Amino acid sequence: MIGTAVEGLDVSITGLGCKVPDRVVTNEELSQYVDTTDEWILERTGIRERRIAAPDEALSDLALPACRDALAQAGVEGRDIDLLIVATVTPDMAFPSTAAILADALGASEAAAYDLSAGCTGFMYALAQGYGMLAGGLAKRALVVGGDVLSRILDWEDRSTLVLFGDGAGAVVLEAVPERGFIGFELGADGGGGANLWLPGSGSRLFDEPDKYVKMNGREVFRFATRILVQSAEQLLARCGVSIDEVDLYVPHQANTRIIDHATRKLGVPSERVVINVDRYGNTSSGSIPLALADAAADGRLRPGELVLMTGMGAGLTWGSALMRWSKEGRGRNGRGHRRRGPRGAPDLRARQRRVGARPRAALLPRRRRRPRRHRRPAAGPRGDVAGGARGGARPRDRA
Numbered sequence: 001m002i003g004t005a006v007e008g009l010d011v012s013i014t015g016l017g018c019k020v021p022d023r024v025v026t027n028e029e030l031s032q033y034v035d036t037t038d039e040w041i042l043e044r045t046g047i048r049e050r051r052i053a054a055p056d057e058a059l060s061d062l063a064l065p066a067c068r069d070a071l072a073q074a075g076v077e078g079r080d081i082d083l084l085i086v087a088t089v090t091p092d093m094a095f096p097s098t099a100a101i102l103a104d105a106l107g108a109s110e111a112a113a114y115d116l117s118a119g120c121t122g123f124m125y126a127l128a129q130g131y132g133m134l135a136g137g138l139a140k141r142a143l144v145v146g147g148d149v150l151s152r153i154l155d156w157e158d159r160s161t162l163v164l165f166g167d168g169a170g171a172v173v174l175e176a177v178p179e180r181g182f183i184g185f186e187l188g189a190d191g192g193g194g195a196n197l198w199l200p201g202s203g204s205r206l207f208d209e210p211d212k213y214v215k216m217n218g219r220e221v222f223r224f225a226t227r228i229l230v231q232s233a234e235q236l237l238a239r240c241g242v243s244i245d246e247v248d249l250y251v252p253h254q255a256n257t258r259i260i261d262h263a264t265r266k267l268g269v270p271s272e273r274v275v276i277n278v279d280r281y282g283n284t285s286s287g288s289i290p291l292a293l294a295d296a297a298a299d300g301r302l303r304p305g306e307l308v309l310m311t312g313m314g315a316g317l318t319w320g321s322a323l324m325r326w327s328k329e330g331r332g333r334n335g336r337g338h339r340r341r342g343p344r345g346a347p348d349l350r351a352r353q354r355r356v357g358a359r360p361r362a363a364l365l366p367r368r369r370r371r372p373r374r375h376r377r378p379a380a381g382p383r384g385d386v387a388g389g390a391r392g393g394a395r396p397r398d399r400a
């Protein structure tokens with residue numbers, strides 16, 4: 001699917017927020033659970049550390065503060081939202097949707113709310129849907145969330161997947177704006193490649209050997225990623241009549257620096273225009289692109305009027321690109337015109353979830369699940385309970 005945003009209203013992102021768990025897990029720590037090394041992970045993926053959710057932390061716990069920050073930046077409140085989409089493969093539970101849980105907590109009682117599953121590409125699909133609903137006049141203001149707690153569905157004994165992923169969530173407010181925001185989208189899926197990155201046994205299909213953990217053919221996904229990141233971006237740029245030289249900021253899915261470097265080289269994007277934060281967060285799936293946007297904004301690299309190209313790819317296999325001009329500042333940025341409001345009523349469901357999560361379920365406790373195996377090393381000290389991270393602890397993205 002490819003199209004330019006020439007019809008209907010001009011729509012853009014007017015608020016952005018994100019949240020990662022406090023707990024930092026370094027490559028060194030992972031080498032205590034599986035047979036890997038910091039050197040291998042760094043060289044093959046560019047990842048130094050990732051954030052891992054606490055046992056009682058579900059997707060909505062990460063997404064809620066991200067949503068609140070996005071609403072605050074846009075200068076609107078939950079009740080102003082009439083569409084809430086959560087892109088994820090790790091919702092709090094199969095139903096009710098995490099979007100409905102968030103809508104309740106935010107007081108978005110008028111909102112249509114649903115989850116969307118498109119692997120790591122979910123946020124791009126959700127952006128396109130949000131844009132379409134607003135441009136078509138069906139909704140006035142959307143909250144689009146991308147986030148995952150992939151640590152819950154990783155096999156903490158499988159080094160080929162464990163080292164790649166992290167947890168995190170981001171949210172954006174979409175609204176009509178006076179000048180063109182979104183310019184075009186290109187989205188696609190190739191179900192034939194689905195078994196290269198999948199979670200067999202997680203739905204209604206019965207398997208002889210069901211599994212509750214992510215399975216991946218890393219080499220195939222690597223090949224797909226290097227091809228599709230370039231192809232999708234090139235097709236979209238051509239359709240929109242925009243040259244890569246005009247793009248101010250390139251925000252690729254944060255899967256792996258080798259994949260990003262390849263795409264960047266092929267597309268001809270100068271490295272200073274590329275956003276990379278996979279080193280600090282790993283691959284956060286649907287959270288990847290909004291977290292990268294938030295990082296760029298925090299670094300002053302995402303300025304109003306700039307042309308932004310984003311491309312995601314992931315399970316499905318799916319992909320999606322969006323081209324947009326970053327909007328003027330939202331009304332609530334720097335607190336102007338914004339009044340922060342707590343969650344409406346009693347967040348009963350989330351409280352109940354937290355009680356369930358607080359039970360000592362082995363699968364939720366990766367640090368205790370396995371004792372050091374092949375590479376047992378003395379722990380340098382207590383890890384995983386340090387808020388803020390190894391660097392940039394006070395950065396906006398780490399705030400609750």
Ligand code: UT7
Nearest residue numbers: 035036037040044120159160163218219221222255256314
């Ligand atoms: O959103 C999309 C999500 N998925 C991805 O982005 C994954 C895309 N794929 C990749 O990023 C890469 O394929 C990986 C990083 C997963 C693997 O890198 P690679 O260069 O393709 O390595 P490989 O799979 O060819 O494995 C090379 C070796 C193997 O050992 P042998 O057979 O050569 O003895 C693996 O068993 O590296 C071994 N290996 C590891 N060694 C240490 C695999 N994982 C690890 C590990 N630590 N964590």
